Amino acid sequence: MLGFSVYLDKDLTADDHNYLLGMRNAGFNEVFTSLTGLNDEAETILKRLNQLTSWCKDLELKVMADVSQDDLHYLGYDLADVEKLKTLNVTGLRINDQVLMRFVSKLSKSMWVSLNAIYLQPEDITHLKEEAANFDHIRALFDFYSQAETGMDESWFKKKNQWLRKCNLETAAFISGDGVKRGPFFAGETTLESQRGVYPLAAALNLKDLACSNVIVGDRLTSETIKSFARYTKEHAITLHVVDEESSLLEENHWHNYLYLAQDIVRLHCEGKLPELEAQELPLDRPAGTISINSNGLNSDEVHITKRNLPADKEVRIVGKVCASECSLLSHIEPEQKVVFKKLEK
Template identity: 30%
Template sequence: MSIGYSLYLSSFEMQKPMFEEIDGRGQFVFTSLHLQEEMDDLKAYREQAKSALHWLKGKGFYIIADVSPITLEIFNAPTLNEFMTRLPVDCLRIDYGFSDDDILTLAKDYPVCFNASTVKKDFGLKLKALGTKIFACHNFYPRPETGLDEDMFREINEWLKELGFHIMAFIPGKAKRKPIYEGLPTLERHRTLPSYVSFLDLVLKEGIDTVLVGDLTIDHQDRLWIEQYLSHQTICLPVHFEPPYSHLYDQAFTVRPDSPFSNIRLTESRLMNWDEGLLKPYHQTDRPVGTITVDNVNYGRYRGEIQIVRVDRPRDERVNVIGHVDPNYLDLLPIIPNRSKIRFVRKR
């Protein structure tokens, strides 16, 4: 699994500080080289493209460029194969305007990326037979209510996975891009979610290989949490604790393998060296979704067990309410699988 970012040539100087912070090795950049609104001055556009792409290659990014026949015309390349020698890109995403033979000819010599949302299975089989690296990249959808629904997404991905293709999809970012400024996700359900939540949803629930940020930037904290997950497979869970329980910030736990959907049960919590005062009855209230609790001394051998509730629960005199998941990140809760590692973090 990996993360990637979108490059927009007209916004590169604004995006550059973000790219400067990122170690590009093993990470992807996706860019479109046929956006008409960026092409007022074709000579300047060509120079800008070469400069930005060379800079990103110097950082170690793997660059996928979305192209059309207009792109070849602008860069004076008679064929897709010739275009690959003109710019420092690693792979071309081919959508419309090229014949199957054009794409197959390219795929004999270079990795190829196709539109996962529209390609036909019989053509996918032809590409697979060539034995080259094949990426299947879904579209993003600027207009609200046009993003893919889960059933369609999974149906498409099922056969892509069967053929062993590397699947990519988009999530919204922080600085929204024109023309609608309402996020650039593949799945409609992600349009208003934090990038971190959308990333984990695609990786953990949908089995996507590479998640691309469609917008101009990503929230800095979300990016750090994504990088931590990629490095350590630990899910950072933004929370707010009651003051007596603030020592639980930055603590890591394992989700029990037998946790029901209703409650995330944390394996190590009952084995902790608890201060006995923290297990006396305290703050016993209703427990809406996202509430963090610890079983108090009235629960016998369960004393000290920390849970995160995923369904609304009533007050229980044996259970102390000690915190809650940050409201912006409640959508993480259905995503967290049993046996996973989680870490409680402050939302800054």
């Protein structure tokens, strides 16, 4: 699952609807929203939620609403009254405080339930089994941490996530977006501190490598990053934006990674032969993200992208550089995977 966030701290607008549409078209299928920490009247909050769920129904998007038991009471609802909770028209609830497992079990038979991953302990899993909970409808969701330096340690996350998966629970975590950040810290809504500020698609692929079942973008994405997600979900392609491009050969050709992973470079090949280019008169260092073509006629259908800083090579011609923020994608390019180059617009 790929999810994204739309919050209810203000009235929804046409821009919000367009964002929902764009994200749906890019392959996202679930919306995360929050009913916690809102200072508005209950009637206003429910009106905004109704607008969101109505749009999401039309767009075939699921909706997961973050709540606490106190928030539900404020809105006139109770975890014990499942039939009334169903009138919220959400796909599921994310209960962000500790809760009796008998309520979770009952709720799981009617809708999705996401539980705060850090609270879950072995005895909770035992109680869920005793209450005959529907584990197909229960997910462990790791929280996001808005303030820099408060995010989760990756090794601790990995261990907790592995245990939850062994308990037959789906897991989910947040990555920060590269668009407008939420206050009060404006540092990105991310689960892992190591991913704060990391290019969103790279962060999502890293969570996949860590066996996290579901990814939720905590902040807005820019339009170009939405397009990059779309190419990944629809074509399994990695998009790299290029700066200092010397030649149009990168955008004009169809590129795929080799059958194996090279240690120091991404070794891309195309179907046709590339133009012969002379090496630079003065060989240049090749920091991570440097794109080059051989000038000696060997492997003439290839370009190489450095994964790490490499020394100058008199046999190559540098033809461009990957945008610095996207260099984190290079380690996630798989054998035979399609790579698309796009010129970075100034």
